[in-house]
Amino acid sequence: MAETVAKKLKTSSPLIGTHNGHFHADEALAVYLLRLLPTYASSPLVRTRDPAQLEECHTVVDVGGVYDAAINRYDHHQRTFSTFFPKHETKLSSAGLVYMHFGRAIIAQHLSLPEDHADVDLLYEKLYTDFIEAIDANDNGISAYDPAALSAANLEKLFKDGGVTFASIVNDMNNPDPTSPPGEPQDEDSLFGRASTLIGNVFARKLHQACNSWMPARTTVGNAYKSRAEAHSSGRILILPQGGVPWKEHLYNFEQEAEAAGAEQVYYVLYPESAAEDAKWRVQCVSESEGSFVSRKPLPEAWRGVRDQDLDGVMATEAEKAGQDKLPAGAVFVHASGFIGGHKTKEGAMAMAVRSLGL
Structure with missing residues (x-):
């Protein structure tokens, strides 16, 4: 039955697949990023680990053990995976993979510019550095500071911050929300959908801010710096x-x-x-x-x-x-x-x- 549904969905909009069970910030963001593009704007999502169902999907993120952009497979869990964003040293998660391949198109669409425009290149790097890379690092267990260097310096936290990051907030959203309006679905897929929207909205805000504030400010400061x-x-x-x-x-x-x-x-x-x-x-x-x-x-x-x-x-x-x-x-x-x-x-x-x- 699930396979038949998947085939029907595939004929209308490209079907996106990711794993079911406990979700993380990287695939939640990856799915949102895809849906920012016209090709995927109406794409349904299948959350499963069943290889047969994943095979029916047009694009698969964070599951399947394959990274091959030519067939729209974006997993990073296989032992052979060692891909990085250009000029960075943080191993990619599914969020970084999807952004690496589709980020320019997302930004170009937002700015109504061609993908090879210099402004698109500038923002492509900035948004990865300012936001996406932290998601990649968290999912791959990479600390922002070298643990050995911190230990050698005898540095300790001055207070407990609770690890409040977007990744930790998304992790919390795996649990039903007791503050939700009565009747709001609390099943796993619905929770994932809300988590994807939450972290995706943060990216959308970062993109809007970068395009409408950061870029104009760069021009203003650049002119002042030159003169x-x-x-x-x-x-x-x-x-x-x-x-x-x-x-x-x-x-x-x-x-x-x-x-x-x-x-x-x-x-x-x-x-x-x-x-x-x-x-x-x-x-x-x-x-x-x-x-x-x-x-x-x-x-x-x-x-x-x-x-x-x-x-x-x-x-x-x-x-x-x-x-x-x-x-x-x-x-x-x-x-x-x-x-x-x-x-x-x-x-x-x-x-x-x-x-x-x-x-």
């Missing part, structure tokens, strides 16, 4: 035309691409607080690395934790002692750690950054 010497001859001050631009990752990437170090690194990023014509301006220090809280060059110690007219006064006193020109009035604040400050005008914020350079 930074026009802002100040040192090249250490970057001016963004608007606030709310996620600039950190892009700045580090552009510096890495330019092999910038030492004298070539940016110290301060300036941007308006809002789109209003009279918006105040911020001067933010660049941290030593993307995940660091240590600034490459914090704003002067004498300014830290001081506000408004008091800050103007401190700046004036410091300038007088050093025999320097007085800074424009209108300072707003400098954070106690010196990582960020503000001024009522762009010119004032720029003057704060230039003075902080100490050149």
